[in-house]
Amino acid sequence: MQREDIRARYERASQWPLIVIAVLFVVAYAWRVLQPDVPGWARTALLVVTVAVWPVFLVDYVVRLVLAERRWHFVRRNWVDGLAVLLPLLRPLRIISLVRVARVLDRRLTVSLHGRVAYYVTSISALVVFMASLAVYDAERDAPDAVITSYGDAVWWGLTTITTVGYGDEYPVTSEGRVVAALLMVGGIALLGVVTAAVASWFVGRVADAAQAKDDADEAALRAQLADLTDEVRRLRADLGGQPAGELRPTGSGSAPSGAGPGTPPRQQ
DSSP: OOHHHHHHHHHHHHHHHHHHHHHHHHHHHHHHHHOTTSOHHHHHHHHHHHHHHHHHHHHHHHHHHHHOSSHHHHHHHTHHHHHHHHSOSOGGGGHHHHHHHHHHHHTTOOSSHHHHHHHIIIIIHHHHHHHHHHHHHHHHTTSTTOSOOSHHHHHHHHHHHHTTOOOSSSOOOSHHHHHHHHHHHHHHHHHHHHHHHHHHHHHHHHHHHHHHHHHHHHHHHHHHHHHHHHHHHHHHHHHTTSOOGGGOOOOSSOOOOTTOOTTOOOOOO
């Protein structure tokens, strides 16, 4: 069995466990950020969960890399996964772990274009805004002269940033918050580009389908007309006594039969 087949089987077998672990990471990280006054034991447990996710993703990445036939191609194609396992402890870059969650969910994605559009618009956008808002709120809430002082403000900032609107009423003032903002801006531009291209392809596909349907309808109409003409010819042959069309002879003042001249006497009956 080839390594690519083994890797495909491994990804199918590991996708649901990884999804569960990724969801646990998101829940633990969000809990720590949104409720910082939890008891010490609970905060320690949440920290353990967020830290323990990293070696799981690291092992998953290494296994897939080892099983890949073209490893450099795998690294270039999955560079986001590499960043997620190489930079897990930098607080501003924890948003990359969310992208790793999205990549795990992408294994369950349908291969159709419409499915990809719906997936990127709903799942990826919501998850990126959610985690970016958590990261920037975690970095900004205790900073002097901070503008983003609540999670609601952080969500509003995330929505205006990822859509490239940028009202400017909410903005980060810390270095960590600005790193998150830069990542979100780049991700927003890339996401909108993917969605725009997918929607444009969808419209082109609809136009092509409509043109193909019209061609099929015209061909069906032509076939129907040919069938009607064929039936008409058959009825005419039947009215003439079933005589083949090639042996029909004109009546009246038409040409004489082949081989007959002007002085040829009429054939005896």
